[in-house]
Amino acid sequence: MAIAEEIKKPHVAFLPSPGMGHITPLFEFAKRLVINHNFHVSFFVITTNASTAQNELFRPDNLPSDFHVIEIPPVENMSSFFTDDMRVLTQLAIIVRESLKHLPSLLMTHRPKALIIDLFCTDAFEICEKLEIPVYSFFTASTILMMFSLYLPTLDREVEGEFVDLPEPIQTPGCNPICPHDVLDQVKDRKNEEYKWYLLHVSRLPLAAGIFVNSWDDLEPVSLKALKENLFFQNIPVPPIHAIGPLIKQDEVITEKGAEILAWLDNQPPDSVLFVVFGSGGTLTSEQLTELAWGLEISQQRFILVARMPSDASASAAFFNVGSDENDPLLYLPEGFVKKTEGRGLVVPSWAPQVAILNHPSTGAFLSHCGWNSTLESIAHGVPMIAWPLYAEQRMNATILAEEVGVAMKFPVVPCEELISQKEIEKVVRIVMEGEKGKAMRRRGKELKESAKIALSKGGSSYESLCSVVQFWKSQ
Known part of the structure; x- marks a missing residue:
């Protein structure tokens, strides 16, 4: 397709962090914009330490037209950044940090109306602010984890010691209490670099132009309502929330x-x-x-x-x-x-x-x-x-x-x-x-x-939630 024809279509870009659990939902979201809403998509792929499954996903015959994969060059000597006791999230965060040094030039070449990132690519906020490109976050886990994550900077300020040692369940505003034993691994040791990376990324969530969540009203009704109505989240303030799930793999190659x-x-x-x-x-x-x-x-x-x-x-x-x-x-x-x-x-x-x-x-x-x-x-x-x-x-x-x-x-x-x-x-x-x-x-x-x-069908809550953002992008 000629470049002039492509430009007529609204153009957005996606940037997932490594790991199939992060890549797959953003990939499905991007495909939906191309197939159902006539968008042109640039999909930035971090190639450092790429898995076999990642490479398989981005085979050309697995992609619709108007879905362009743009590989971010691999970081040289990546192993020099790692230590033997470094946990997965710390490794992932460093891979992203080093890879995104290439992002400004790539965005200037493939300039989108918006960039959609996952939780661990928040360095893109500063990069895109300079380029005047709005950034949306796609939270690829549950809504209740996102609420806990938005509450984490407050917990970090108010609680001394480890969260897992708290005598009472953690009361995230608007949620059922969370047993300290159930909290995610990344916040169980506040002295570890992994905790510091997680806290850094979640503290940037309010910078997003909007947050997409992979859920729908009937699955997490209490959490979605609290995000929009609870005073704590209103006072942060939390950006507009768009529940557009379930975005799952629609098809797969059957070997x-x-x-x-x-x-x-x-x-x-x-x-x-x-x-x-x-x-x-x-x-x-x-x-x-x-x-x-x-x-x-x-x-x-x-x-x-x-x-x-x-x-x-x-x-x-x-x-x-x-x-x-x-x-x-x-x-x-x-x-x-x-x-x-x-x-x-x-x-x-x-x-x-x-x-x-x-x-x-x-x-x-x-x-x-x-x-x-x-x-x-x-x-x-x-x-x-x-x-x-x-x-x-x-x-x-x-x-x-x-x-x-x-x-x-x-x-x-x-x-x-x-x-x-x-x-x-x-x-x-x-x-x-x-x-x-x-x-x-x-x-x-x-x-x-x-x-x-029903949620994903025309007139359903997730369908209409996505359509409202699509129409906004098309009107820009």
Whole structure:
């Protein structure tokens, strides 16, 4: 297409930080603007330490026309910035900081009407202020986490010591109290650089021209209402909030391996299969993986287990190399497990087509790490969850899903902090797959599935929320 023709279309740009959990929702948002609203999109991609999955996502045949990927050159000698004990968020923040040194020249070449960033790209506020380009934030996690994050600078000023040591639940304005134990990992050690980076980024949220949230009115009604009406948030003041979710992966490339998984599902009864996967970056310890395997075996339920090499060092060990972990599960799953569960269970190394599996009528439940993208995919397909949070804000999500939304069941102990025994796994799996509680969760899941469809349809709350911003951009 000629440049002159492109310029006639409204042009916005996107900038996600590394990690598929950040990239995927911004990618889906950008595609929606191109396909449904006739926009031209520049999608800036940080290429430093890019994962195999990231490179696969941006293949040219995976992109609509008018969707232009602009690669930010990799940072040289990136490893010199890191130390052996540096946590994932600190690494991510430094990668973004160094990569965005290229952003001013790229924005001057591909000048958009607006730039949409995620939480960890807030250095763009200062850059875009000089270029007079408005910046919008897309908060890719739950609304309740965003409310806690907006409240964090106040907590930081008012509370001494560690938040996890507080004797009472944390009362974020307008929310149900949050158990200190459930707060996200990044704020559990205020002396660590990770906390300082998180506090820096969330303290800049009020600078946005608007904040998009990947949610909708029926899923988080109390939080969305409080953001708009509670005096605390009015006094910050919080920019206009646009609930436009659920923005989830609409389609995915089905490989030959993926087709075999779906063919296996075709031969299972409706709602009979438990899908077990821990997101794009999650890993279990060797001991916990063994307990999980035998728990699935003694439960006598059908299952698909996406197996990943265990790590005793970190629950997020696969964050920067998702999609490249080709391995043989027989080398680390307990001896005899695959043979014992043959026919009833399917073990898949590293990766599976998650959206297609959740959308399959044979899938009855999802044992999930409760990352927000996986949560929305599960809800949008009406599938209840067994909550197995690993890191970041996943414990907060698990509590909300179990206690407020009614689509998940938690374990009595906290994964990652205590070993979950095979007997406990068997018990919870049976309750969700066969019990009355599981049936109630399945009914609630189907209600929210319909609600999500309505929200995204013409006249629905999410559709109209996005349209109001689209019309504003088109009028500029």
